[in-house]
Amino acid sequence: MFIDSLIDEIKKKNNPSVVGLDPKIDYIPGFIKEKCFSEYGKNLTGAAKAIIEFNKGLIDTVCDIVPAVKPQLAYYEMYGIEGIKAFKETSDYARQKGLLVIADGKRNDIGSTAEAYSAAFLGKTSLDRETTESAFDADALTVNPYLGFDGIKPFIEDCKKYDKGIFVLVKTSNNSSGQLQDLVTDHGKSIYEVMAEYVSDWGQYAVGKYGYSSVGAVVGATYPNQAKILRSLMKKAYILVPGYGAQGGTAKDASHSFNKDGLGAIVNASRSIMCAYKAEAWKDKYDESSYAEAARAEAERMREDINKAINRL
Amino acid sequence: MFIDSLIDEIKKKNNPSVVGLDPKIDYIPGFIKEKCFSEYGKNLTGAAKAIIEFNKGLIDTVCDIVPAVKPQLAYYEMYGIEGIKAFKETSDYARQKGLLVIADGKRNDIGSTAEAYSAAFLGKTSLDRETTESAFDADALTVNPYLGFDGIKPFIEDCKKYDKGIFVLVKTSNNSSGQLQDLVTDHGKSIYEVMAEYVSDWGQYAVGKYGYSSVGAVVGATYPNQAKILRSLMKKAYILVPGYGAQGGTAKDASHSFNKDGLGAIVNASRSIMCAYKAEAWKDKYDESSYAEAARAEAERMREDINKAINRL
Numbered sequence: 025m026f027i028d029s030l031i032d033e034i035k036k037k038n039n040p041s042v043v044g045l046d047p048k049i050d051y052i053p054g055f056i057k058e059k060c061f062s063e064y065g066k067n068l069t070g071a072a073k074a075i076i077e078f079n080k081g082l083i084d085t086v087c088d089i090v091p092a093v094k095p096q097l098a099y100y101e102m103y104g105i106e107g108i109k110a111f112k113e114t115s116d117y118a119r120q121k122g123l124l125v126i127a128d129g130k131r132n133d134i135g136s137t138a139e140a141y142s143a144a145f146l147g148k149t150s151l152d153r154e155t156t157e158s159a160f161d162a163d164a165l166t167v168n169p170y171l172g173f174d175g176i177k178p179f180i181e182d183c184k185k186y187d188k189g190i191f192v193l194v195k196t197s198n199n200s201s202g203q204l205q206d207l208v209t210d211h212g213k214s215i216y217e218v219m220a221e222y223v224s225d226w227g228q229y230a231v232g233k234y235g236y237s238s239v240g241a242v243v244g245a246t247y248p249n250q251a252k253i254l255r256s257l258m259k260k261a262y263i264l265v266p267g268y269g270a271q272g273g274t275a276k277d278a279s280h281s282f283n284k285d286g287l288g289a290i291v292n293a294s295r296s297i298m299c300a301y302k303a304e305a306w307k308d309k310y311d312e313s314s315y316a317e318a319a320r321a322e323a324e325r326m327r328e329d330i331n332k333a334i335n336r337l
Numbered sequence: 338m339f340i341d342s343l344i345d346e347i348k349k350k351n352n353p354s355v356v357g358l359d360p361k362i363d364y365i366p367g368f369i370k371e372k373c374f375s376e377y378g379k380n381l382t383g384a385a386k387a388i389i390e391f392n393k394g395l396i397d398t399v400c401d402i403v404p405a406v407k408p409q410l411a412y413y414e415m416y417g418i419e420g421i422k423a424f425k426e427t428s429d430y431a432r433q434k435g436l437l438v439i440a441d442g443k444r445n446d447i448g449s450t451a452e453a454y455s456a457a458f459l460g461k462t463s464l465d466r467e468t469t470e471s472a473f474d475a476d477a478l479t480v481n482p483y484l485g486f487d488g489i490k491p492f493i494e495d496c497k498k499y500d501k502g503i504f505v506l507v508k509t510s511n512n513s514s515g516q517l518q519d520l521v522t523d524h525g526k527s528i529y530e531v532m533a534e535y536v537s538d539w540g541q542y543a544v545g546k547y548g549y550s551s552v553g554a555v556v557g558a559t560y561p562n563q564a565k566i567l568r569s570l571m572k573k574a575y576i577l578v579p580g581y582g583a584q585g586g587t588a589k590d591a592s593h594s595f596n597k598d599g600l601g602a603i604v605n606a607s608r609s610i611m612c613a614y615k616a617e618a619w620k621d622k623y624d625e626s627s628y629a630e631a632a633r634a635e636a637e638r639m640r641e642d643i644n645k646a647i648n649r650l
Contacts, residue, residue: 046450049464061464068462068470098446098453102462104472108421130445132481133411134511134579137359140411149381149415151362151374157381159417168445170483170506172513193483198447200485207531208523215528218520266447 026163026189027240027262028232030124031287033091039327040282040334042126042264043086043319044294045095045114047075051298053312072106078315079114082298083121085316086323092124092163094264094292115162124163126264130193132168132175139178141165146190147182164189166242166264169219176226180239183230189238189262192226194219194254197244197267216250220257227261234287236262243281245273245291251280255288263289269296269326275333282334291330297322338545339477339502340553340575343437344600346404352640353595353647355439355577356399356632357607358408358427360388364611366625385419391628392427395611396434398629399636405437405476407577407605428475437476439577443506445481445488452491454478459503460495477502479555479577482532489539493552496543502551502575505539507532507567510557510580529563533570540574547600549575556594558586558604564593568601576602582609582639588646595647604643610635 034040049057052074060074083093093114100111115125131141143149145165148156167179167190179190195205195216205216213221220241227239237260243251245267255263263281267273268291281289300306300322301315310318347353362370365387373387396406406427413424428438444454456462458478461469480492480503492503508518508529518529526534533554540552550573556564558580568576576594580586581604594602613619613635614628623631 048453057465066464066468068464068472071462071464096446096450096453098444098450098457101457102453102472104457104462104470105418105421105425107457107472108418112418130481131411132443132445133409134509137409137411140361140409140415144411144414144417144420149384149417151379151381151384152370155379157417159381159415159420168443168481168483170481170517171509171511172516172518174511174513196447196484198484198487200487203485203535204483204528204532205485207528210521210523210525212523215517215520219517222516 025230025232025238026183026187027236027238028234030091030189030262030290031234031236033124034287034290037089037091038331039090040289041090041291041293041323041326041330042092042094043082043090043297043323044292045079045082045093046099046294046298047078048099051295052078053301053315055312068103069106072103072110075103075110076113080117081316082319083118083123085320087121087123089320089327090123090323092126092290093118094126094128096294097127097129112160115160126164126166126191127160127162128166130166130168132171134171135174135178138175142178142182146179146188147186164191166191166193168193169222173222173226180226180230183238189240191240191242191264192223194223194241195243195247195250197246197271197273201244216254217257220254223261224258231260236260236287240264242266245278246271248277248280255281255283265289265291269293275329278330279333279337282337284337286334293326297326338543338551339496339500340549340551341545341547343404343502343575343603344547344549346437347600347603350402350404351644352403353602354403354604354606354636354639354643355405355407356395356403356610356636357605358392358395358406359412359607359611360391361412364608365391366614366628368625381416382419385416385423388416388420388423389426393430394629395632396431396436398633400434400436402633402640403436403636405439405603406431407439407441409607410440410442425473428473439477439479439504440473440475441479443479443481445484447484448487448491451488455491455495459492459501460499477504479504479506481506482535486535486539493539493543496551502553504553504555504577505536507536507554508556508560508563510559510584510586514557529567530570533567536574537571544573549573549600553577555579558591559584561590561593568594568596578602578604582606588642591643592646592650595650597650599647606639610639
C-alpha cells in the first residue's frame with residue numbers, strides 16, 4: 025500500500041518531510057537557464073529543459089535523505105506541453121531514485137471525470153478491452169473535495185487497485201482559506217471539521233499495516249490550532265502539511281499534525297529548499313553553482329527542526 | 338472582454354450552448370481508432386491522434402452553429418503527454434475556426450500557485466523580465482473556490498489583462514454535490530449561496546458592455562430549484578450549466594439559469610453530441626461514418642430545445 029511505503033521510507037530516512045518541486049523560473053540558477061536557453065532557445069522548451077536539469081540536481085542531492093518529492097503541476101503546466109514533459113521526466117527520475125512522487129494537482133470533478141483524472145495520475149488508461157497504458161503514474165495525488173464523494177471515489181478505487189494514495193484538501197495554508205473552510209454549519213461544526221469527518225470515513229477501507237490510511241488530508245502548518253482539532257478528528261489519515269518555511273509555518277506549528285508516535289504527517293517545503301542557495305542563512309557558504317549542496321544542507325536542517333518539534337509532543 | 342465576445346457569439350448564432358469535448362476512447366468511431374492505432378500503434382499516441390481527428394470532425398461540423406467548445410482536461414491528461422498535445426491542437430483548431438474555448442480544468446491552489454495555473458491557461462508565462470510566451474491560451478477556464486479569494490484573484494487579474502473568463506464552481510451537477518455545497522451555515526445560508534455571493538462580489542470589476550461579468554459560475558442543470566436561487570443571487574454572472582442531456586437535466590431545468598432577456602447562461606452538452614451517432618433518436622439516420630452529421634443534427638436539436646425553454650421564461 026502507498027501509505028505503508030511512505031511510512032517505511034519516513035522511518036528508514038528518519039525524515040517526515042517532502043521536498044516540493046515547484047520550479048519557478050526565478051528559482052533556477054542563472055548558469056542552468058543560460059545554458060538551456062542558448063541550446064534550446066529562450067522559449068518554453070528552453071525553460072522546460074532548465075527545469076529538468078534543476079530538478080534532477082535537487083533529486084540527486086536529497087534522494088537518500090527524504091522519502092518523497094511533491095511536484096506542483098501548475099509550475100509545469102505553465103510551460104505548456106514542454107512543461108508537462110518536464111513533469112513526467114522529473115517524476116520518473118525521482119521514482120528511479122527511490123523517491124515517492126506526490127503529484128500536487130488538486131484535481132476534482134464529477135465521478136466519470138474524476139475517473140479520467142485518476143487514470144491519468146494513479147491508475148491506468150484503457151485503450152480497448154484488453155489494452156491499458158499508464159499516463160503519468162505518480163504514487164499519490166492531491167485532490168479537492170468541493171464536489172463530495174462522487175468525485176473522490178474513483179481515486180480511492182485506484183488507490184486500492186494500484187497501491188496509490190490521495191491527500192484531500194481539508195484546511196489549506198493560504199490566508200483566505202477560511203472564507204469557505206472556516207464557515208460554521210447550523211450543527212455547530214466548521215466546514216474543515218465536516219470535511220475531516222468525510223476524509224476519515226472515506227479512508228476507512230484503505231488502512232495499512234501501521235494503522236494509517238492511503239486516503240490522507242492536507243492541513244496547512246499556518247493553522248496550528250485547527251491542526252490540533254483535525255489531528256484528533258482524522259485518526260487514521262496521514263496529513264500532508266504545506267506552509268512550513270517560506271509561507272511562515274514553524275516546525276512547532278507543523279508538529280500538531282503528528283501523533284505522539286512520531287507518525288501521522290509529512291511536512292512539505294518547496295522554496296526554502298529549492299532556493300536555499302539564495303537564503304540569508306546559507307548564502308555565505310553556497311552560491312548558485314552549489315545550489316544542490318545548499319538544498320541538501322537545508323533539507324537536513326529541516327529534518328532536524330521537524331524531528332525536534334515532534335519529540336517535544 | 339471575454340464575456341462580451343461570448344455573448345456576441347451566442348447572439349450571432351442564436352445558440353446559448355457549448356459542445357463539451359470529452360473524448361473518451363469509447364466515444365470515438367471505430368474506423369478512426371483503427372486507422373490511428375494501425376498508423377501510430379495501440380498506445381497513448383494512437384489514442385491521442387484518434388482524439389484529434391474525432392475532435393476536428395466535431396469542430397468542423399458545429400463551428401458555424403455553436404459559440405464555444407469546452408474540452409475537459411481530464412480526458413486529455415489520461416492520455417499523458419500525447420493527450421495534452423491533443424488538447425492543445427484541439428483548442429488551437431477550435432479558435433482558428435472562430436470558436437471560444439472554455440478549458441474545463443477546475444484548477445485551484447493558493448495564490449502564488451493559482452498565478453501559475455492562470456499563466457498556463459489564460460495569461461502568459463514569463464521566461465525573464467522581457468520575454469513571455471503563451472502556454473495553452475484558452476479563452477476561459479473553470480476554477481474551484483475551495484481555497485477562497487487568494488486562489489481566484491490571479492485568474493481574475495488575467496481575465497482583465499488578457500480578455501479571458503473564468504467559471505467558478507458554485508453548485509455542481511453530480512449526485513454528491515450537496516455533501517459540502519448544500520450544508521447550511523449558522524447564518525442560515527447554504528454553502529452554494531455563500532459561494533454565489535462571493536462570485537458576485539469577485540466579478541464586479543470585470544463587467545462588460547452587456548452588464549455581465551467575465552467571472553461566471555457553474556450551476557448544474559440537475560438542480561433546477563437551486564439554480565433559481567443562484568440566478569437571483571448572482572445577477573451579473575454568466576452561468577455555465579453542465580448536466581443537460583446524458584446527466585439527466587432537461588432544457589426546462591437548464592432554463593432557470595437564464596434571465597428573461599434570454600442571456601445569462603450557456604448550457605453544455607458533451608456525450609449527447611459527441612455520441613449522437615449511437616443515440617436511439619439518431620441511429621436510424623446516422624452511423625459512425627456520419628458521426629459529424631449526427632453531432633450537428635443533435636446540436637441543432639439542442640439549440641432549439643434550449644431556445645424554446647428560454648422563450649417560455
